[in-house]
Amino acid sequence: MRKAISVFMTLFFASNLLLAGCGGGESGGGASKPEVKSAPSGGGKQAVKIGFIVKQPEEPWFQMEHKFARQAAEELGFELLELAGIDGEKALAQIDNLGVQKAAGFVICTPDVKLGPAIMSYAKRNNMKVIAVDDRFIGNDGQPMEDVHYLGIAARAIGEDVGKALYEQLQARGWPVEETGVCAVTYEELDTAKERTDGAITALIEAGFPESQIYKAPQKTTDVNGALQAVDILLVQQPDVKYWLVCGMNDSAVLGAVRSMAARGFTHEDVCGIGINGTDCIDELKKENPTGFYGSMLLQAKKHGYETAKMMYEWVTKDQEPPLDTRTRGILITRENFREVLKDQGYEI
Numbered sequence: 001m002r003k004a005i006s007v008f009m010t011l012f013f014a015s016n017l018l019l020a021g022c023g024g025g026e027s028g029g030g031a032s033k034p035e036v037k038s039a040p041s042g043g044g045k046q047a048v049k050i051g052f053i054v055k056q057p058e059e060p061w062f063q064m065e066h067k068f069a070r071q072a073a074e075e076l077g078f079e080l081l082e083l084a085g086i087d088g089e090k091a092l093a094q095i096d097n098l099g100v101q102k103a104a105g106f107v108i109c110t111p112d113v114k115l116g117p118a119i120m121s122y123a124k125r126n127n128m129k130v131i132a133v134d135d136r137f138i139g140n141d142g143q144p145m146e147d148v149h150y151l152g153i154a155a156r157a158i159g160e161d162v163g164k165a166l167y168e169q170l171q172a173r174g175w176p177v178e179e180t181g182v183c184a185v186t187y188e189e190l191d192t193a194k195e196r197t198d199g200a201i202t203a204l205i206e207a208g209f210p211e212s213q214i215y216k217a218p219q220k221t222t223d224v225n226g227a228l229q230a231v232d233i234l235l236v237q238q239p240d241v242k243y244w245l246v247c248g249m250n251d252s253a254v255l256g257a258v259r260s261m262a263a264r265g266f267t268h269e270d271v272c273g274i275g276i277n278g279t280d281c282i283d284e285l286k287k288e289n290p291t292g293f294y295g296s297m298l299l300q301a302k303k304h305g306y307e308t309a310k311m312m313y314e315w316v317t318k319d320q321e322p323p324l325d326t327r328t329r330g331i332l333i334t335r336e337n338f339r340e341v342l343k344d345q346g347y348e349i
């Protein structure tokens with residue numbers, strides 16, 4: 001067996017040298033392999049490399065984006081570099097790292113939207129194209145960088161759908177309005193997050209919910225714990241609210257709120273939370289006993305992962321520039337329908 005491997009290795013390196021000698025070469029060979037340009041010749045074609053950098057690799061949403069981008073890579077035949085950029089320093093280092101690896105471009109959900117100009121200049125100096133996914137870059141003038149290709153959610157409309165669904169639940173449950181509060185877990189530093197919670201709040205007010213009973217709980221970090229801590233504070237400030245409707249920028253925000261409320265004795269009978277993403281609440285919806293997490297607006301992770309990676313591939317290989325601004329919508333999932341809807345949308349659960 002060992003002999004067979006050594007014969008294979010000798011042949012492998014010999015063929016690589018041969019290919020290198022005539023200007024081709026496979027990607028990913030031995031480290032000592034001579035550096036070769038990717039000019040395809042004689043059948044030896046270097047695989048196109050595309051990076052996919054995400055801000056929160058621990059969040060199922062981003063794992064789904066990576067998974068669907070991987071599917072695009074397998075189907076279209078490019079090499080996908082799945083990377084994490086959890087803060088500014090790491091995200092920018094990943095861009096230089098992609099440059100060293102001769103990636104042609106990358107898709108990124110930045111850990112901080114204000115990094116937009118720096119990301120674009122790092123990409124430029126490494127000769128790479130950029131697509132921003134989920135979180136839109138903000139320029140030095142404080143405005144969205146509209147010249148950077150972006151795919152994200154129709155945040156306000158999805159937020160409004162959350163607000164409308166919460167109001168319907170309020171009515172269906174017959175909770176007395178005067179004893180009910182809205183807990184909006186906010187993260188207003190991020191435009192797509194603010195649009196979502198503003199949309200939900202506006203829809204609730206338009207439906208007739210009293211504005212004075214809508215309370216914001218600003219989260220410092222965008223994970224379950226950040227939301228839990230924010231809502232702990234709100235519950236101390238509002239001890240008289242008997243029923244809670246909950247919205248937030250995503251599932252983690254609403255899960256944090258539901259946990260904080262559960263610790264104070266609230267159950268699914270007096271809490272109704274609707275998240276956004278639909279990917280980060282599956283375990284919650286699978287629980288045998290219902291919790292205050294009623295449902296979520298399931299987003300299209302496949303579009304965010306598969307389509308952006310494909311757009312990048314077509315841009316770098318066929319010079320097909322993607323649209324500057326693409327927005328996706330969501331569908332409400334609850335304990336009743338989530339298995340069916342997730343399956344229809346191409347998720348395995």
Ligand code: GLA
Pocket residue numbers: 059061109133134135152153192222249250276277299
């Ligand atoms: C932001 C959020 C994610 C997800 C995406 C969807 O990046 O942090 O949880 O909601 O938007 O675009």
